[in-house]
Amino acid sequence: GDSVTQMEGPVTLSEEAFLTINCTYTATGYPSLFWYVQYPGEGLQLLLKATKADDKGSNKGFEATYRKETTSFHLEKGSVQVSDSAVYFCALSGGGSEKLVFGKGTKLTVNP
Amino acid sequence: DTAVSQTPKYLVTQMGNDKSIKCEQNLGHDTMYWYKQDSKKFLKIMFSYNNKELIINETVPNRFSPKSPDKAHLNLHINSLELGDSAVYFCASSLGSGTGIYFGEGSWLTVV
Numbered sequence: 001g002d003s004v005t006q007m008e009g010p011v012t013l014s015e016e017a018f019l020t021i022n023c024t025y026t027a028t029g030y031p032s033l034f035w036y037v038q039y040p041g042e043g044l045q046l047l048l049k050a051t052k053a054d055d056k057g058s059n060k061g062f063e064a065t066y067r068k069e070t071t072s073f074h075l076e077k078g079s080v081q082v083s084d085s086a087v088y089f090c091a092l093s094g095g096g097s098e099k100l101v102f103g104k105g106t107k108l109t110v111n112p
Numbered sequence: 113d114t115a116v117s118q119t120p121k122y123l124v125t126q127m128g129n130d131k132s133i134k135c136e137q138n139l140g141h142d143t144m145y146w147y148k149q150d151s152k153k154f155l156k157i158m159f160s161y162n163n164k165e166l167i168i169n170e171t172v173p174n175r176f177s178p179k180s181p182d183k184a185h186l187n188l189h190i191n192s193l194e195l196g197d198s199a200v201y202f203c204a205s206s207l208g209s210g211t212g213i214y215f216g217e218g219s220w221l222t223v224v
């Protein structure tokens with residue numbers, strides 16, 4: 001079945017550091033790919049998405065590019081802030097299914 | 113002006129009780145979901161409804177019974193609560209496959 005693997009956390013960075021959270025997927029066909037963010041004590045927010053190969057999703061300084069050849073959708077940000085501290089989830093949907101398959105989440109802590 | 117709203121946000125109850133969580137979306141979406149997030153932050157789909165019809169049921173115990181009176185509402189009723197039911201339950205909705213799923217703020221259920 002479809003699956004998502006993302007890098008184990010936790011990840012701890014200093015403010016203004018470069019962030020990469022790796023995400024790879026296994027799916028039949030051509031899934032849509034997503035990054036969700038969950039701030040402490042809150043629900044999930046859609047951060048960005050890409051629906052086809054080579055698409056780049058971007059939002060709030062975060063970017064991720066849909067790489068079909070490497071089945072990856074790595075999340076990047078050039079300069080993180082303390083307010084970016086959260087849990088980040090990579091997810092996919094595809095094969096005509098409505099459901100999202102999530103990775104296990106990566107907790108990011110940004111220190112001042 | 114909340115898009116996906118669910119109540120209650122926090123619920124503490126004793127083993128064996130029956131409880132319900134309500135969900136409403138004002139986005140005009142056709143599809144609604146219930147997801148469960150366990151203590152390790154892992155997210156898994158429980159149910160999906162499209163226009164009041166059940167389309168996904170992911171081997172959830174039959175103590176869990178979703179009900180969709182109309183396409184804007186999807187409630188979750190849980191009978192005979194067990195300790196292992198303690199989790200955060202997220203309601204969500206979407207327009208269609210690949211467009212992204214929008215989550216409510218979650219309902220924190222604690223069974224004691």
